[in-house]
Amino acid sequence: NAGVTQTPKFRVLKTGQSMTLLCAQDMNHEYMYWYRQDPGMGLRLIHYSVGEGTTAKGEVPDGYNVSRLKKQNFLLGLESAAPSQTSVYFCASNRPQKTVNTEAFFGQGTRLTVV
Amino acid sequence: AQSVTQLGSHVSVSEGALVLLRCNYSSSVPPYLFWYVQYPNQGLQLLLKYTTGATLVKGINGFEAEFKKSETSFHLTKPSAHMSDAAEYFCAVSLTLIGNKLTFGTGTQLKVEL
Numbered sequence: 001n002a003g004v005t006q007t008p009k010f011r012v013l014k015t016g017q018s019m020t021l022l023c024a025q026d027m028n029h030e031y032m033y034w035y036r037q038d039p040g041m042g043l044r045l046i047h048y049s050v051g052e053g054t055t056a057k058g059e060v061p062d063g064y065n066v067s068r069l070k071k072q073n074f075l076l077g078l079e080s081a082a083p084s085q086t087s088v089y090f091c092a093s094n095r096p097q098k099t100v101n102t103e104a105f106f107g108q109g110t111r112l113t114v115v
Numbered sequence: 116a117q118s119v120t121q122l123g124s125h126v127s128v129s130e131g132a133l134v135l136l137r138c139n140y141s142s143s144v145p146p147y148l149f150w151y152v153q154y155p156n157q158g159l160q161l162l163l164k165y166t167t168g169a170t171l172v173k174g175i176n177g178f179e180a181e182f183k184k185s186e187t188s189f190h191l192t193k194p195s196a197h198m199s200d201a202a203e204y205f206c207a208v209s210l211t212l213i214g215n216k217l218t219f220g221t222g223t224q225l226k227v228e229l
Binding site for chain 2: 014043044045048058090092104106107110115
């Protein structure tokens with residue numbers, strides 16, 4: 001049972017380059033999220049999705065785009081990378097329930113450096 | 116809007132000593148509260164959560180937390196620290212019943228010394 005898998009695990013980009021981070025979950029979860037983690041700032045929500053074909057902005061969406069073409073995959077794109085996007089990116093997923101807030105499962109993270 | 120404040124970005128304890136990591140939240144409605152742990156170069160793992168009901172919540176690895184509405188706190192404790200507890204701990208709050216848009220604190224790095 002793989003859970004939440006992120007690829008790649010590490011990447012170095014030059015300023016202005018583009019790339020896509022892939023998140024895949026095998027738990028049939030409806031909800032998926034992309035966070036970035038920066039020292040002293042905790043995790044901040046970039047974008048999220050409540051189902052296949054839907055996406056929404058989080059706390060820090062600028063400079064990123066996302067797509068959820070398949071329920072199990074959530075892609076995070078950087079069209080023109082900037083040094084300020086150097087961070088560790090985490091994907092998470094969970095299944096909504098009506099009466100309780102369910103646990104979010106996290107991937108291992110992608111360490112991105114923009115030079 | 117919701118927010119979380121973790122007091123102390125670094126906490127150091129001796130092995131066998133009490134662990135106390137502080138978390139205060141701000142919320143206009145009853146919150147759902149979580150503690151996550153992150154070991155080096157890994158993702159976040161849920162330690163425990165409070166949704167409704169009993170205010171003292173027990174989690175994995177001997178950790179527990181108490182929801183105190185009057186103090187808007189959800190401090191994490193463990194009676195006796197172990198070397199393997201060294202990690203970064205995040206408190207998080209969510210207001211939504213459906214979905215899980217977590218707002219995280221800035222984290223507390225726990226160091227356990229011999």
